[in-house]
Every structure is written in C-alpha cells, then in structure tokens.
Amino acid sequence: MNQFCKLCGGTLNKLSEPIEPEYFHCPVCDLISIDEDTFLDRQEEFNxxxxxxxTLDNPGYVNNFNNFIIISKIDNLKNVKRALDFGCGPGPVLQVLLEKLGYATDIYDPFFYPTQGFLKKRYDLITCTDVLEHLKNPLATLRILEVLLEKGGILAVTTLFHTSAEDFISWWYRKDPTHITFYSQKTFRWLAEHLNLSLEFSDDKSIGVLKKSAS
Incomplete structure (x- = not known):
C-alpha cells in the first residue's frame, strides 16, 4: 500500500480497527482508500x-436519477449545448433523461461504452454518478473532467459521503468490493480548492455540484 494519499499526497493513517481489507485515511483531504493489493481484477469488476x-425498466433506478436531476438543479441550467455522462454503466438511463431536457448527451463507460471520442470534445455539463467510489486514481480522472468542461461548465457527481473515519468501519457502503475510494464534504472542498472549480452545492449526503471558473 502506498503510504501517501492518491488525491492530495498527504501521509496516510491506517484505520486502527483490524478489518479486511485494510483501509487508510488521509487527515489532509479526508479521503479513505482501500489497500491497493486487494483491488478486484478487471474481469471481476466487469462481472x-x-x-x-x-435500465429504464427499473423504476427505482430511474426515480433515483430524476431526484438527482431535481436536487442538483441541473434541469434549470441555461445554454447546455452538450453534456457527458461519464461512467454511465450498462444502461445509459441518465442520457435518456438529460436528452429529454434538451441536452445532447454523450456517454462513456470503461466497461460498457469504452469509445473515447469524448476526449476531443468540450462540455457544458458532465455528470458522474456513483463513479467516484470506483476510481483507482481519482485525481487523474477529475483533472480530465475539469479539462473537458467549458468555462463556467458544471460537474455534477454522486457518491455517498463518509461522516468520519471512526464510523467508517461499520458503514455498509464500504462492503461493496468495487468501492475502493471514499469521500466526505471536506474532500469535496479540497477538490474545489485544488482544481479550477468551485463547490456550488452539496446536499451533505451524496451530491456535489462543482462549477468551472469562467475566467
């Protein structure tokens, strides 16, 4: 395990309670990450x-996205000519919902829609829902997304926030073996400060809306 945080470079502290796999907490940006030696391989992840x-046939899943759209207020954005749903998964439901709002939406997923033509474009809106917790190198990915945003563009993300390193051990969310990186409100503030972004909104639970500087 790397002894330094993969987000901010701070020195990591191992969570004191013995659990498998091992987790490490960064006191600088509040990121919690899993021991890299226990990552699933690509085939296991895909499975x-x-x-x-x-899918659109799952009403609960569709409702979750509709709630995300309303709470994040991305349905009220002006002048969205092009959007990207980054990490859309096997069923690009959010693409359908965004296009109903009139947003021409591209999709990308490393497992299901791996074509990388989106890297040559720029976007007024990028959504990244239930993706951050799966990232092996979150800073590199978020830097790419920041570059892909037009000036004044919006990055709207979802991932459940951890509340403290102390409560993390008993948290159900960590038990999914594909969840390897965990964030908090403090982490999102760090991201906004160190990328060309401002934290415009957070519901304090799972949604963060960041905006790229217009200058």
Missing part, C-alpha cells in the same frame, strides 16, 4: 457491474 439492473 459485478454486469449484475446491475440499471
């Missing part, structure tokens, strides 16, 4: 994601 019932 897990393939079991997800993330």
């Amino acid at each position: 897990r994601y393939s079991q997800h019932k993330n």
